[in-house]
Amino acid sequence: MHEFELIKNYFLKLSKRSPSSLDLNDDVFFDKKNKLVVSVDTYTEGNHFINFKKPDLVIKKIIRSSISDLICKGVKPKYYFISGSGNKKTFSKSNLSKISKSLNQEQHKYKICLSGGDTVFSNKLSFTITSIGFANDIIYRNKARLNDDIYVSGNLGDSYMGLLFLGNKIKLNNLLGKYFTSQYFMPNIQLKLSKQIKKFANTSIDISDGLLADLHKMINSQKLSYKLDLKKIPISKNLEKVLNLNKLSKVKYISNGDDYQVLFTASKNKRRIIKKISTNYRIKLTKIGLIQSINKKSCLIDNKNRIISLKNKGYFHKF
Secondary structure (H helix, E strand, C coil), X not given: CEHHHHHHHHXXXXXXXXXXXXXXXXXXXXXCCCCEEEEEEEEEECCCECCCCCHHHHHHHHHHHHHHHHHCCCCCEEEEEEEXXXXXXXXXXXXXXXXXXXXXXXXXXXXXXXXXEXXXXXXXXXXXXXXXXXXXXXXXXXXXXXXXXXXXXXXXXXXXXXXXXXXXXXXXXXXXXXXXXXXXXXXXXXXXXXXXXXXXXXXXXXXXXXXHHHHHHHCCCCCEEEEEEHHHCCCCHHHHHHHHHCCCCHHHHCCCCCCCCEEEEECHHHHHHHHHHHHHCCCCEEEEEEEEECCCCCEEECCCCCECCCCCCCCCCEC
């Protein structure tokens, strides 16, 4: 069963008395009256991270991926709660010390504060992060407009290449291996964008499951489609180098998830302010496509304007 089917069939009706739940079709809970914004994410070993050999880096990955849910809504994260299930091996004194040190580093970097949590014994390692921020308003899903430009922050694909490297599915030299490993565990989330994005975005989401999968979620209840230009989708110079050296196709590396960049749409009359904010705050913001009528099929095109067929459109939660 697909994640959306599960929510619709079993849980949506339970949230109807709570408008702040946003019909369970957004990344956050938003209580406008109390200006409260909440996001909850669960991460399991073997699914959201390969193993726990680097606990210090795993914790950084899950903290950043969690607060990115708030950032893409135009909300600055302030508090977080962390709950973990594990055993004596995973929660050894050495690992707990590394986890504590990493959390301290992340708190200083993103100006957030640990505010509670829970622990439970289990042979299945998992973490649940609750992130909290405060705002007068947020940027919702499903608010795209016909002919909106589609933008993405940063670069895509580095995290996936890091995953392939860590899984011994591709060979890289030491320098590139370190770079992509770092991008996998410590995605460059756009905290500065949280203060600016409300000035121009109509709708937004963070890219966790993959560019195409998350773009679909962002407009899933609207009678709209999209057109993306492959050549405009931004990748790092390092990823471009690896793709060229190994004669790999770019299209297979831009929609695999774990990027935690911000995907948003904006009206064409916002192009100037977007360019200005991108320059002034040194945030890479790239226009990659267009929102179009549902009468046209969603598509990804190559440099000759030919439609590209993708077998893997990202990660979809199934039960």
